[in-house]
Amino acid sequence: MTKPVIGVIMYQTSNSKGQELVAQRMVKWFLRLGYESYLITSIYHDGNEVIRRRIVETSLEGYVFQEKDRAINLPTIRVDSYTAKWPPRRIMFKNFVDVLRRISDNFGINSLITHSTLWNGPEDTAKYVMWRRMLITFGLEGGNVFFAHMSHYQPPDPTRYDVVERTYRLTWNHMAFPEIFKAANLVLCVTPIEGEEMVRMGARPEQIYVFPGGIDDDEVLDLNAVDSSDFRVKYRIPDNAKIVAYLGTVEERKNPLAVVQVAKLLRGRKDVHFVIAGKPGDQWDEVVRGSRGLSNVTLTGELSVEDKKKLIKEAYANIIMSKMEALGLTQLEFMYGGVPVITSAVYGQKWVVRDGIDGIHVNGPDDVEGAAKAVERLLDNPDERDRMGRNARERAGQFLMSKIVRELAGKIEGYLQ
CATH class of the missing domain: 3.40.50.2000 (Glycogen Phosphorylase B;)
Incomplete structure (x- = not known):
C-alpha cells in the first residue's frame, strides 16, 4: 500500500x-x-x-x-x-x-x-x-x-x-x-x-x-469543562441577561451591523444582551457608532481562544446575518457547544443550520425584524431553545x-x- x-x-x-x-x-x-x-x-x-x-x-x-x-x-x-x-x-x-x-x-x-x-x-x-x-x-x-x-x-x-x-x-x-x-x-x-x-x-x-x-477537536472538546464564571465580569455583562453572540471578523460581508440593529429593536428587554466579538474589519467603525447608547450591546474586539470558549459556553444563542457564507465554521463551534443559531440562511448556512431543528432561518441578511422575532422566540420558549441546542450539538459532532x-x-x- x-x-x-x-x-x-x-x-x-x-x-x-x-x-x-x-x-x-x-x-x-x-x-x-x-x-x-x-x-x-x-x-x-x-x-x-x-x-x-x-x-x-x-x-x-x-x-x-x-x-x-x-x-x-x-x-x-x-x-x-x-x-x-x-x-x-x-x-x-x-x-x-x-x-x-x-x-x-x-x-x-x-x-x-x-x-x-x-x-x-x-x-x-x-x-x-x-x-x-x-x-x-x-x-x-x-x-x-x-x-x-x-x-x-x-x-x-x-x-x-x-x-x-x-x-x-x-x-x-x-x-x-x-x-x-x-x-x-x-x-x-x-x-x-x-x-x-x-x-x-x-x-x-x-x-x-x-x-x-x-471543527478542530482540540478547540471544542473541553467546551463544557471550561470555567466561564469570569467572562461576564470581564466584559460587564449583566448576570440576569441571556447572551446572544456574534463571533467573527467585524466586516461588511458578515454584516454585524444588522446585529446592532436587532439589539436596537430589543433594547426594551432587560433579559437579553448582545455580544459582538471579533477582529475589527471594514465595518468596525459603523458598528461602534451604531452601538453607542445601546446598553444591551458589548463590543469585545478579538477574543483569545480561551475567551472564545467562554463566550460559547455563556451564549444562549448565536446570531449571524451574513451576506455570504460558504459554510460557517463559527456556527459549527457554537452548535457543538449546544447553542442554537439564528442565521440569514445564505448559501451554505441554509444547509449547516436546519431551520427549526438546530436554529432559526430569517429572510436574508436584511431581515432585522425577523431576526429580532427569532431572538424573542428563543427567549420566550426555553424548552424549544434547549431542544434546538441538543440537535445542534449532535449535528456539529458529525463535522x-x-x-x-x-x-x-x-x-x-x-x-x-
Whole structure:
C-alpha cells in the first residue's frame, strides 16, 4: 500500500480566517492520524511577512522549510511569493510549477490539496499534476499522484462585489475551473449546495466530495469543562441577561451591523444582551457608532481562544446575518457547544443550520425584524431553545476534523493504489 504524503496548498496562514484555518487544520489532523503532511504556503501570515522575502528569493530551491513554523507550529514550506495588486486580497506564488516539482521530489509528496480561488496556486498545481501524470504515462516516473481542490466557493454576488471584481471572478471561474476539474481526483465542497454549483460549472458528479471545513477537536472538546464564571465580569455583562453572540471578523460581508440593529429593536428587554466579538474589519467603525447608547450591546474586539470558549459556553444563542457564507465554521463551534443559531440562511448556512431543528432561518441578511422575532422566540420558549441546542450539538459532532480527515485520507489511499 502506498502511504499518502500530503501537501496542503494555501496562499497564506492565519489565526482567524476560515479558509486558511481549514487548510492548517487539515495538516494538523493528517499528522495526528499518522500521515506525513506539510502546509505549502507563502511568506505571509494574516497579510504580514513572517519570513523576509529576501531569504526565500535567494534560497536555492525557491522555498524555506520549517519543521514547526513560528506562526502556526506546523511543518510548513513557505515559497517565494508576493501580494497581488489584482485581484484584491490575494497572494501569488512565483514560478510555482517548478518550485512544486522540487518540493514534491525533496519531500516525497504524492498527494496535493489546493484551497481557494482567484490565485495561481490551484491552476499551477493542476498543470504540475497533469505533467506528472504524463511523465508516468511515458514511463519516466513511477507511482501515482492524487490531487483535490477545495474552493470554499462563494458566488460572485452583485450585492457584495463591484462590477469590475465580479466580472473578474466570473472570468476566473470560466477559465480556471475547467483546468482544475480536468486534473482533480476530487473536488472538495463544504456543502452539497456548493457541489451542485461545481457540477453546473463543469465538474463531474463523481468528483464531488462533501468536506464541511470541520471543527478542530482540540478547540471544542473541553467546551463544557471550561470555567466561564469570569467572562461576564470581564466584559460587564449583566448576570440576569441571556447572551446572544456574534463571533467573527467585524466586516461588511458578515454584516454585524444588522446585529446592532436587532439589539436596537430589543433594547426594551432587560433579559437579553448582545455580544459582538471579533477582529475589527471594514465595518468596525459603523458598528461602534451604531452601538453607542445601546446598553444591551458589548463590543469585545478579538477574543483569545480561551475567551472564545467562554463566550460559547455563556451564549444562549448565536446570531449571524451574513451576506455570504460558504459554510460557517463559527456556527459549527457554537452548535457543538449546544447553542442554537439564528442565521440569514445564505448559501451554505441554509444547509449547516436546519431551520427549526438546530436554529432559526430569517429572510436574508436584511431581515432585522425577523431576526429580532427569532431572538424573542428563543427567549420566550426555553424548552424549544434547549431542544434546538441538543440537535445542534449532535449535528456539529458529525463535522469534527478527526472524523472527516480520517475519511478523506481513506479516499486518498484508495486513489493511490
